[in-house]
Amino acid sequence: MAVMTAPPLFELRSVSKTYPGVAALQGVSLSIAPGEVLGLIGENGAGKSTLMKILGGIVAPTSGEVVVDGTIHTSWSVKEATRAGIAFVHQELNLFENLDVAANVLIGREPRRYGWLNLIDVDEARRRVTAILQRLGVDFAADTPVEDLSIAQCQMVEIAKALSLDARILILDEPTSSLTLPETQRLLQVIAELKKSNVAIIYITHRLAEIIECADRVMVLRDGRHAGQLDKTDISRDTMIRMMIGRDLKTMYLPPAAAPEADGLSLHDVVTDAYPQCAVSLEVRRGEIVGLAGLMGAGRTELAETVAGMRRARGGRILLDGKAVTAGSVGAAIASGIYLAPEDRKRTGLLLEMPIDGNVTIADLSRLATGWLVDRTGEREVARVQCSRLSVAAPGVDTMAFTLSGGNQQKIVLAKWLSMQPAVMIFDEPTRGIDVGAKGEIYGIMRALADAGVAVLMISSDMEEVIGVSDRILVMHEGRVSGGLAREAFSEHAVLTLATGGTGDEART
Amino acid sequence: MLKKELGLLVLILVICAITTVLNPQFISQVNLMNLANQIGLFGLLAIGLGLVIITGGIELSVGSMLALLGILFLKLLVELEVDWPIALIVTLLAGTLIGIVHGVLITRLKLQAFVVTLCGLLIYRGVARWWTADSTEGFGYGGGFETLEWLASGRFMGVPHTFIFFVVVCCLMAIVLHRSVFGRYLFAVGKNEEAARYSGLPTNLVIVAAYAICGLLTAISSILFVFYTQSVSPSAHGNFYELYAIAAAVLGGCSLRGGEGSILGIALGMILLQVLQNLVNMLGIPSSLNFAVMGAVILIGVIADRELQRRRRHRLVRAAPAGAPPETARAGAAPGKTEPHAVPSSRA
Amino acid sequence: MLKKELGLLVLILVICAITTVLNPQFISQVNLMNLANQIGLFGLLAIGLGLVIITGGIELSVGSMLALLGILFLKLLVELEVDWPIALIVTLLAGTLIGIVHGVLITRLKLQAFVVTLCGLLIYRGVARWWTADSTEGFGYGGGFETLEWLASGRFMGVPHTFIFFVVVCCLMAIVLHRSVFGRYLFAVGKNEEAARYSGLPTNLVIVAAYAICGLLTAISSILFVFYTQSVSPSAHGNFYELYAIAAAVLGGCSLRGGEGSILGIALGMILLQVLQNLVNMLGIPSSLNFAVMGAVILIGVIADRELQRRRRHRLVRAAPAGAPPETARAGAAPGKTEPHAVPSSRA
Amino acid sequence: AQEKKTLAFVVNVPADFWTIARRGTEKAQAELKNYNIEFYIPGEMSAAAQKKIIEDLLARKVAGIAISPVNPDNSTEILNQAASKAVLFTHDADAPKSNRVMYIGTDNVDAGRRAGELMKKALPGGGKAMLFVGTMDAANARERSQGIKEALAGSKIEIIDIRTDGGDQAKAKANVEDTLTKYPNIDLLVGLWAYNTPQIYNAVKAAGKAGKVKIVGFDEDQQTLKGISEGVIDGTVVQQPYEFGYQSMIKLAKYIEGDKSVVPANKLDIVPTQVVDKSNVADFAKKIQTLLRK
Ligand SMILES: Nc1ncnc2c1ncn2[C@@H]1O[C@H](COP(=O)(O)OP(=O)(O)OP(=O)(O)O)[C@@H](O)[C@H]1O
Numbered sequence A: 001m002a003v004m005t006a007p008p009l010f011e012l013r014s015v016s017k018t019y020p021g022v023a024a025l026q027g028v029s030l031s032i033a034p035g036e037v038l039g040l041i042g043e044n045g046a047g048k049s050t051l052m053k054i055l056g057g058i059v060a061p062t063s064g065e066v067v068v069d070g071t072i073h074t075s076w077s078v079k080e081a082t083r084a085g086i087a088f089v090h091q092e093l094n095l096f097e098n099l100d101v102a103a104n105v106l107i108g109r110e111p112r113r114y115g116w117l118n119l120i121d122v123d124e125a126r127r128r129v130t131a132i133l134q135r136l137g138v139d140f141a142a143d144t145p146v147e148d149l150s151i152a153q154c155q156m157v158e159i160a161k162a163l164s165l166d167a168r169i170l171i172l173d174e175p176t177s178s179l180t181l182p183e184t185q186r187l188l189q190v191i192a193e194l195k196k197s198n199v200a201i202i203y204i205t206h207r208l209a210e211i212i213e214c215a216d217r218v219m220v221l222r223d224g225r226h227a228g229q230l231d232k233t234d235i236s237r238d239t240m241i242r243m244m245i246g247r248d249l250k251t252m253y254l255p256p257a258a259a260p261e262a263d264g265l266s267l268h269d270v271v272t273d274a275y276p277q278c279a280v281s282l283e284v285r286r287g288e289i290v291g292l293a294g295l296m297g298a299g300r301t302e303l304a305e306t307v308a309g310m311r312r313a314r315g316g317r318i319l320l321d322g323k324a325v326t327a328g329s330v331g332a333a334i335a336s337g338i339y340l341a342p343e344d345r346k347r348t349g350l351l352l353e354m355p356i357d358g359n360v361t362i363a364d365l366s367r368l369a370t371g372w373l374v375d376r377t378g379e380r381e382v383a384r385v386q387c388s389r390l391s392v393a394a395p396g397v398d399t400m401a402f403t404l405s406g407g408n409q410q411k412i413v414l415a416k417w418l419s420m421q422p423a424v425m426i427f428d429e430p431t432r433g434i435d436v437g438a439k440g441e442i443y444g445i446m447r448a449l450a451d452a453g454v455a456v457l458m459i460s461s462d463m464e465e466v467i468g469v470s471d472r473i474l475v476m477h478e479g480r481v482s483g484g485l486a487r488e489a490f491s492e493h494a495v496l497t498l499a500t501g502g503t504g505d506e507a508r509t
Numbered sequence B, C: 001m002l003k004k005e006l007g008l009l010v011l012i013l014v015i016c017a018i019t020t021v022l023n024p025q026f027i028s029q030v031n032l033m034n035l036a037n038q039i040g041l042f043g044l045l046a047i048g049l050g051l052v053i054i055t056g057g058i059e060l061s062v063g064s065m066l067a068l069l070g071i072l073f074l075k076l077l078v079e080l081e082v083d084w085p086i087a088l089i090v091t092l093l094a095g096t097l098i099g100i101v102h103g104v105l106i107t108r109l110k111l112q113a114f115v116v117t118l119c120g121l122l123i124y125r126g127v128a129r130w131w132t133a134d135s136t137e138g139f140g141y142g143g144g145f146e147t148l149e150w151l152a153s154g155r156f157m158g159v160p161h162t163f164i165f166f167v168v169v170c171c172l173m174a175i176v177l178h179r180s181v182f183g184r185y186l187f188a189v190g191k192n193e194e195a196a197r198y199s200g201l202p203t204n205l206v207i208v209a210a211y212a213i214c215g216l217l218t219a220i221s222s223i224l225f226v227f228y229t230q231s232v233s234p235s236a237h238g239n240f241y242e243l244y245a246i247a248a249a250v251l252g253g254c255s256l257r258g259g260e261g262s263i264l265g266i267a268l269g270m271i272l273l274q275v276l277q278n279l280v281n282m283l284g285i286p287s288s289l290n291f292a293v294m295g296a297v298i299l300i301g302v303i304a305d306r307e308l309q310r311r312r313r314h315r316l317v318r319a320a321p322a323g324a325p326p327e328t329a330r331a332g333a334a335p336g337k338t339e340p341h342a343v344p345s346s347r348a
Numbered sequence D: 001a002q003e004k005k006t007l008a009f010v011v012n013v014p015a016d017f018w019t020i021a022r023r024g025t026e027k028a029q030a031e032l033k034n035y036n037i038e039f040y041i042p043g044e045m046s047a048a049a050q051k052k053i054i055e056d057l058l059a060r061k062v063a064g065i066a067i068s069p070v071n072p073d074n075s076t077e078i079l080n081q082a083a084s085k086a087v088l089f090t091h092d093a094d095a096p097k098s099n100r101v102m103y104i105g106t107d108n109v110d111a112g113r114r115a116g117e118l119m120k121k122a123l124p125g126g127g128k129a130m131l132f133v134g135t136m137d138a139a140n141a142r143e144r145s146q147g148i149k150e151a152l153a154g155s156k157i158e159i160i161d162i163r164t165d166g167g168d169q170a171k172a173k174a175n176v177e178d179t180l181t182k183y184p185n186i187d188l189l190v191g192l193w194a195y196n197t198p199q200i201y202n203a204v205k206a207a208g209k210a211g212k213v214k215i216v217g218f219d220e221d222q223q224t225l226k227g228i229s230e231g232v233i234d235g236t237v238v239q240q241p242y243e244f245g246y247q248s249m250i251k252l253a254k255y256i257e258g259d260k261s262v263v264p265a266n267k268l269d270i271v272p273t274q275v276v277d278k279s280n281v282a283d284f285a286k287k288i289q290t291l292l293r294k
């Protein structure tokens, strides 16, 4: 309790938030003192983001109060929150691609000149932002248009935006979900610096290692309720997981039931649009899970989408069980049993405003149809079977997809493909932003698929996951497969070496 | 889902009842049949536009197409003295073709539907005027298409064929939209085109098909209109009709963001608009107020719909299990979720 | 950024050159000044609509507002014999107020801009016609507003005041849009309204302000038009002008998805449209083709722009040296990037 | 060779009426080898669109303009401007306040009076009449209805209402249908614009009231003539647009060449209107057909 000696800077008292049909938060209290790093963890849909949005004035609580420096606030808006010194890095990117980095960082707080004219002092803005960017150690300039940045760089812009506020409280909602390891390290350093200058930080993440590294105190949410707290000394992986899901987690790796078959997916010199100079060859046999690791932008998604027909290959051949696959259209890929669970669930994975059954059957409708017409009963039956098989937590198959939590949404995406007997199943970041409990279930599904003779390719940037789940790891670097690792050779060091352009020999040392 | 349609139906009935009280001739058979005829004439346009709107698109050139296709049909029939079945088929094909071109420009070249069809609006009107040298085309002394004339403008037991057509098309389209695989694809594409593409749907084809159907229905409508007005004046024929059709679809519950709407709703929307037009005449309201009445009713309808939705959401929140206490007022105005595409573009 | 504008300028110059060769009177001072006058009259509308489009909205009622405000102004001046400064101010306030109402309906009630302004189109036209009992309003024998007349329709060293106004408004708006905080907010709201809200921008206020400015500019334009035509016939005045303004904005590089556009582009877009209109008359092209020429040029312009963008992106990919750091490759490659909201709605 | 001078014939709105006038200008062109005759139709019926055409014509330094001003009362300024740079005639609609050299065309009030006479003839015992027109803010619509009212003064014919359609023919027909329903005992329908009469004819026939309801109209649409020969339409007042086109061009040329005698003292060259009814419809239709056939 040593950390709590300082008076709380900021308090939320017994806040609740109800959305139609969902009680996102129920009577949660939270307080934070200057210079404290509070780790906030919990499963998907536990209410972490909602709690932070209330703190940041974006969402109005259904009940409860906000207390700042001892004053109770009845109305609490973004403006007031900003004035009170709260800076917020949202879970989703909130950038304006049509503006440059400096404009994005200072949006809403532009330095002005000529008084009443309210003109923007562009030079001053650049100067200020450049200073912040240097502090973050990033490699782009303040006048770069944001549309030219990678996702990781965008994430850094978000962080720069929060830093530029000179905030008293900094909220980071999964800031590292798309950052690479070095970038994450850099961020954790910055957090340590901020802590020294007495800034309070609330840090949300699903990567527990980061919490262990930086948090002074951990608060756990479960199903919208306060599920416990841990002081610095009590923080450990196991205790956190137990508090989050209310039970212990089994080890991730499940060995395959049998040795992989010879058949499967093989790529010969496939060239993608993103890296026209590189040809990729690789092989995924039926019955094995191949992890595809690499840094952001290594070209994995691009490759997966090319195989699954969303993009046209510039060259090369794709074979399934030795036979050439007609590439270039999703329909053709689907016809040969190659499916992709894409990395961006909300944008490309789901029809958020359709019910579960519509989502599960959308790719297979013509087969389910009697003549031209959709077979409604058959459709519901398929959805019901898949939902119970994947234990989707939803009131019924006519529940709208957008009301589900992230993990359940991901299961719906999987249900869509599993109902169609895949031959090759590609998972692109299958657990991005998904909580530990659901992660375990999804790993189970992958293994079951492999055991049923499916060739499983898993793209992931989560080192723990790649190492913990795969039977074999391939690593990509700038469009090339820079190496492969067998299970015995798995190590974070080896994967990272390959991912940053090292050779296989270096990786083995 | 059906709540919206029910509300619209009630509104129509109330308006009809009031009008009847003020002027009982409103429900005379003659008037109802005239009304039915108007609904039939304009209804097809609204159905076509509704499909396009459901895919998240828009079609602004309907009025101009009506003029150009009408003139094409008359030229074929009267000047080239082609047999009517051929003239009919050529016109329908031309309409479908225009729709396909729009669809291809939008999907292949990734142009915005608003821009493409705005250009269509200008171009087709211009071509129609230039082709006829700005003079009205009529049937003149031509003949030999009595069957077609009877089909297009006759009555069956007092009911205008146009209305019968409309009902048939509605039923057909209701099945297509709400029961068929294609219909499901239309909604899917309208709700989230990317996700639809990633699920292997032929999204471009679906969109092109929607525009093609819209073009075909417009072409059918153009022929019905030709027989209704007996002539086509290239500069005025069909002016602003796209707006009526869009208004009907919106009144009927289509969202211009795509992915929402029903045939029943669109049909009721058009019925309401035509009832309004008719009552302006039946009650002797100055014709000049015609537009104003229409605009006001659409606006009120849309606001009421929005308000009802808000209330319902409100009620749901109150009904939510958790001890949901006071400050509900703000929860009602909940952000985000109901409009997941609340990106600025969707406001357009 | 400036590439688009440059292309447009070159296109305009080429067209002017060709027209001059075919008919040297095109560059006679008289003709150029007439052209300038037209540009001034229509230009303000395009600037106003451009702002609204940049926020991701649309304003369809411009033409109807032109008629209603023109009639308001004439009624005040001629029938009520109000002093001209008062008539002027009342008209400008009325225009601004209409804009504010649109903005409020769109932001507060979360109605779609297309729907709100479509209703406006119908309502204002209806009110204008009803108010005048469908008769044309003119200046009659009224007097006492010579100063205003001179301001609105006079010339300064041969240059029409309308054009001078337009240039002044362009400069002002260019500063507002491209240099001021408000302009920055317009772009931000247009690109990503949610994010703007999260960043604490007063998004609703920004949107309302855009519609208000559009209303104000329309009101100014309505007065200029009154002095240009000397009369307002309520049923025809300003019909379709919103389409010209939208077309100019789109030609000038505004995306209907919001967040893109420049004042220079919009101005050049309107100049191109007016040059086209003028050359149809100067070259004796049948006036019926007027619309068709306009539509075709817009379509070609938009397609060319799309194609050039595609090429540029392509070239960038190829130019990326082998083993370039991923960032560089990304910058070029990402077609997805330029349209991050490629949700279906954006096709509308 | 001396450069050809240009004469422009400017109309108010796209309409068929002007197709006949165009034939007149074509005939004039055949006779006037030294002139270029051009025909201008604004895209929409608005003073702005027409004014723009005038400005462009003046910029091109045309020698003569014959125009049907959209809004004569309020267009004095631009017309005077045109008159100062070219020889300006008005046709179809006059602008007496302007400096136009002369007017060639119909006296619309008088045409209205003649229609009024036709109405009285159709309904000797009096009755209820209804007027249909595109928009009432057009000068000719106002003048014609004024003439009708003058002629009907003192008779037992009552004009119940004027319904407008904004130029939309489908709406024009619907207006008639609704009128027939609302006033089942209506006696007489009058179409003020060229397309109104055929739409009245269509609607009346479709309602099975042919012959029971009297119809009077303006202008010579094909269907109007057909209706007259069938006896469904009682009569129509026709103008002579062919003469507008022909006379104005010929006289413009003469005036430009210095022959001021073409201008009558009162500057009004009224082209008489003609009443077409069952007695003369066959001849008239034949005449129009030959006119329209090139
Ligand atoms: N705008 C909204 N409308 C309706 N329900 C919502 C809304 N936002 C969140 N919810 C629901 O509230 C609950 C809490 O969501 P929240 O986003 O706070 O979870 P989280 O802990 O941040 O999860 P994650 O780890 O996936 O980010 C979930 O059940 C979610 O579905």
Ligand SMILES: Nc1ncnc2c1ncn2[C@@H]1O[C@H](COP(=O)(O)OP(=O)(O)OP(=O)(O)O)[C@@H](O)[C@H]1O
Residues within 6 Å of the ligand: A151, A274, A275, A294, A295, A296, A297, A298, A299, A300, A301, A302, A303, A343, A461, C326, C329, C330, C331, C333, C334, C335, C336, C337
């Ligand atoms: N939507 C897109 N369209 C075209 N190219 C893209 C798109 N997204 C990314 N790229 C390009 O593809 C290349 C590889 O990116 P990709 O997303 O495939 O990498 P990744 O290894 O999957 O990384 P991530 O972890 O971000 O998914 C990059 O150079 C990038 O510019």
Ligand SMILES: [Mg+2]
Residues within 6 Å of the ligand: A048, A049, A050, A091, A173
């Ligand atoms: Mg969250």
Ligand SMILES: [Mg+2]
Residues within 6 Å of the ligand: A300, A301, A302, A343, A428, A459
């Ligand atoms: Mg990826």
